[in-house]
């Protein structure tokens with residue numbers, strides 16, 4: 001058995017797979033998110049660790065009910081929300097709340113980074129506020145008393161690794177999102193670290209996703225009745241999500257519907273297209289890279305509208321949306337609740353409902369939300385296509401993939417078949433478990449461990465609906481962003 005742990009933004013998820021790759025148990029524990037100031041997004045790393053322990057203990061209890069003993073677990077793999085800056089002092093004390101991937105406070109620092117010599121050549125990316133390095137520049141400027149005490153900077157899942165093993169380590173897919181990695185060469189960039197004011201030993205050791213980075217510490221192994229199993233490097237949640245559904249070969253593609261919305265296309269060589277905020281990162285398996293478009297609020301927009309309009313929960317919103325006939329002159333929703341990365345790279349972008357009329361009902365707002373997220377995702381997919389990695393078939397994963405209604409609407413908007421696969425809704429934890437498998441059993445064949453799980457459904461695009469979205473909705477959606485962008489931009493900032 002192999003245990004995968006994914007530190008998502010909304011919850012920690014744990015999954016147990018057997019040697020045939022079948023999911024045998026799952027568990028999760030919700031996480032809270034804090035927005036102490038406009039554009040700030042933070043979480044407490046101590047809460048991550050408490051939630052991880054709770055998810056693991058629930059998982060072991062569920063596995064026990066299936067007759068699986070903790071000693072049967074042969075390896076652990078980690079994945080997590082990318083980019084978050086977890087800063088520790090030399091005694092491994094957390095110095096402040098982690099600044100997350102959807103935090104937009106450090107746009108001024110990004111402008112500085114873009115002027116660094118060699119920046120784009122080394123990192124392959126645009127400097128965007130979600131990434132880790134500009135957050136450290138912000139700390140240097142705004143919280144110097146914190147900055148000078150920093151001994152280590154860890155990504156979210158790597159903080160859990162420290163708690164599990166006592167080791168400082170990361171993997172190349174997650175490290176690529178720091179802007180301290182030379183992405184083509186898969187190594188830390190001394191130059192980018194120096195320009196940030198950090199020594200190389202502030203970084204964890206760097207590994208491929210399927211490498212062993214340490215072993216479960218004796219106290220935890222005893223408490224959970226487990227062996228001191230190896231802990232794999234794992235991957236950033238998108239790379240791990242891709243491994244989980246077998247998206248590991250050139251031009252294969254995946255769409256992740258989590259808090260964020262991510263379109264991920266694999267490349268067998270390094271490729272960089274930063275112009276439209278397309279991310280160029282290493283994949284979690286050796287010798288592979290990927291391009292990615294990232295929407296900062298995707299399924300989280302659906303939670304937002306459900307709360308705002310008083311639905312009991314997301315399934316209630318979805319059911320009502322499905323019952324309501326789409327009208328001509330339907331309202332629009334701009335999904336930029338946390339600003340946007342691809343293609344706009346605009347921290348000032350904001351969400352909006354437009355086109356409201358006296359007869360607008362909340363189901364119209366629900367449908368506008370589902371559609372607005374889809375149109376935003378299409379912008380990102382087209383940006384990746386333009387970089388030369390167009391894929392005809394897209395596998396969908398993440399919490400949002402649970403809705404047949406929404407995934408059909410997305411296929412109609414995108415105009416390509418969307419494939420659902422067994423375990424896809426489990427998301428990145430599945431890939432983390434597969435990376436644990438590869439690390440614990442180096443003789444295992446990659447093609448076997450990383451095969452595509454069985455197809456559970458295919459959403460074929462409806463030609464007439466696709467034409468409607470292309471001709472009627474997409475041009476207006478794009479125009480609305482352009483027209484509203486200036487309204488939300490704060491005077492005196494970029």
Ligand SMILES: Nc1ncnc2c1ncn2[C@@H]1O[C@H](COP(=O)(O)OP(=O)(O)O)[C@@H](O)[C@H]1O
Nearest residue numbers: 008009010011258259299300398399400402403
């Ligand atoms: N039945 C459902 N249909 C559509 N969306 C759902 C459903 N259940 C949960 N979700 C959405 O899934 C999202 C969480 O997905 P997940 O992949 O776990 O995110 P994260 O990795 O960011 O924590 C939530 O925003 C929630 O609205």
Ligand SMILES: O=C(CO)[C@@H](O)[C@H](O)COP(=O)(O)O
Nearest residue numbers: 008009081082101258259260
């Ligand atoms: O910032 C990115 C990728 O660049 C996000 O995709 C985060 O990695 C968070 O993921 P979810 O919690 O939405 O899965």
